[in-house]
Amino acid sequence: MLESLADILGAVTDFGARVDALFLVMLAASLILVAALVALVVGFCVRYRRGRGDHAGPRLDHRLEYGWSLALLAVFLGFFAWGAWVYVDQQRVPDGTLQIRAVAKQWMWKFHHPGGQREINHLHVPAGRPVEIVLASEDVIHSFYVPAFRLKQDAVPGRYTRTWFEADAPGVHRLFCAEYCGTQHSRMRGTVTVLSPDEYAQWLAERTPDEGLAEAGARLYSALGCSGCHEPGSQVHAPGLRDLYGRPVALASGETVIADEAYLRDAILLPEKHVVAGFDPVMPSFSTQIEEADLMRLIAWLRAESRAGGNDGRP
């Protein structure tokens, strides 16, 4: 299944290549330092061994220690800046990603493609296009780890986390859960198969389900009774949702928050947390009635609706 061991050793993303470069430079610097220390320690132990009488002479100047402390500090700050630069770049998710949603649970990964295609443990993605993984967990903390991408992100229950990658070329790579999650933690592994864009399109087409993620969300919007209050013209005074995603929302508390996924999630599960200004806190909590995957479908629909209305979903 895996093409070769080299596949695991070499990074296949731009971020991975930058991590490797930083690592190799730090490794080289470390080796030089260790070699110098070993040479000094061994040299001193031989030259100044007891009974040889070769230990008279001036002592080391104490300004030395301030010198090497400051030199080290400068080198350390340089490495910190380099590592931070690569890290911060990776934290910024680029525009126009293909958004795939992952729900982790003991002990499997469930992936949902935008078209509604689902897969378990074995993820398929296109090469040459930024892919964003939005992670949720149904139970404990898990961690999405693809060593070939040098990429890891925890999936934390109760919130969404995200990461992204752009794989250079087709190939099959390991997927691991990296955060200890209980008895079968080491079995929570799979693969990420990078396909060429054409192959990916074909792969999706062969698996087109009856409804996409957003369509399923639209169905839930009615089935769970959301539309009863939130549709324009409803009897209940509730805010409209169709153009909400990514927009600022004024709260009764006087704060303003952006209606991102975390906000929408909280609004559905913990409605009393953020009450919208000008509305009564009448929304019931759906925390016992909706599971992670359906929540994800609803949010996908809200996002799609906003985009259809010309809102690109980004604040």
Added chain:
Amino acid sequence: MADRDTLPRPNYLLDGGTTLKRWLLTTDHKRVAWLYMVSITFFFLLGSAAALLMRLELLTPEGDLLTAEMYNRMFSLHGIIMVWFFLVPAIPATLGNFLIPLMIGAKDLAFPRLNLLSWYIYAFGAAFTVWATVAGGVDTGWTFYTPLSSMFANGNVSAAILGVFIVGFSSILTGINFIVTVHRMRAPGMTWFRLPLFVWANYATAIIMVLATPVLAITLLLVFVERAFGIGIFDPALGGDPLLFQHLFWFYSHPAVYIMILPGMGVVSELVACFARKRVFGYGLMAGSILAIAFLGFLVWGHHMFVSGQAAYAGLMFGLLSFLVAVPSAIKVFNWTATLFRGSIVLETGMLYALGFIGLFTIGGLTGLMLASMAIDVHVHDTYFVVAHFHYIMVGGMVMAYLGGLHFWWPKLTGRLYNEFWGRFSAVAIFVGFNLTFFPQFIMGYQGMPRRYHSYTPEYEPWHVLSSAGAVLLAIGYFLPLLNLGWSMLRGRAAGDNPWGATGLEWRTTSPPPPHNFRNPPVVQREAYDYGSDDAPVPDREMPR
């Protein structure tokens, strides 16, 4: 046995009662140190046995020796025992307990009965935890991450948490005892800047113990409350926040890393100075860097959470501070090396351990910098790279320092000399076995091998085999000091008061010391490590060439 009579009297081993009851009710800090030494040795062997079982399981990619549940229990048991019942008390409660009063010229610690109480709390809490872990099973890892530990794990998690909570009080009481002792009990002339660096290191450690351990206690109590009563603190299903646990846990557990390494640095400073017959280079900066590490160590906990979903800006601050805390650590390595310059060096057992410490600690520190470089951490966090890194610090550093210190002060502890050849042999064997066990883990870690994996994918097998082979060698290495030191208690030659020709007040009393440490209260007129002066003590035994 012929030498038994040649030990000076009175000494604390023979005078003051030799029955079990007199030992268990002693308030002599030197005897309490022995109570700790026997206990931590027991726990070290227990924790090592768990590790050995894990290494055997990992010989093959399939999980075939232990069940997944049993494997998870083994690494939990290993971590809990080694961190809390071995590493934290390892040097402070044994060598620190024994030496601090001797080094500052005091008759005992400030609160001798509190000292004994610390041991009873430790022994009770640790035994209780081990019982809970063995009887009911705990498979959360030593980190007890929520909501796994609070709402999902089966087994005796609550009992284990209570046990660790109890042991925490032993740390706090020991810490208070050390702080008060160093402030109040120093002999005339023993000014702060004449204190041996070992005392500085244990003083700084005591401060961390007193400040950090209560946070651990609170955190564990909150997990217990969530588990037992379903009150939502960490589990989002109950309205809690799982990352809150990580912040609280690492707020203790990162400083705890320095609880585990600072005393080792103190030991190494004593050893290097004595066996190079040189004053430690840059004494002031060495003491200052101990305090700097203790202080900065409280501000870096978020570097355990770079991929947890913590804000990027918070991550940047924690990354920066993690690089800063490495500066005083690096100063120490350079200054030990500089101490060797124009020294009069002899490679006794203690010195070999100290040099081993410097090498392994340096590798552990440098790989720590790689981990603090946030981008690299995204890749190697929660892999064997991290496992190797902290074992280089904790085992390569702390255990080497502990064994080096144990050999160095053994003549003072027992009045007897061990076999020097086997002492040196064990230091080299442990160094080689250690590297063979843990260096391959850096490589497979960078290749992506996640930690806490019962079974794994086959491409990592060669490194695991190498690591397991090293673990067997390491295990044999650890038995050598046990045999050598044990043998010396029965058959060893009488050591004399100061076999290494070391400065320091502890060498100015008899070996073993009398129950109240000094026949005449000492007065200090010299700096620490006064090896350069004409009347510095000389080794009273023939140095092997």
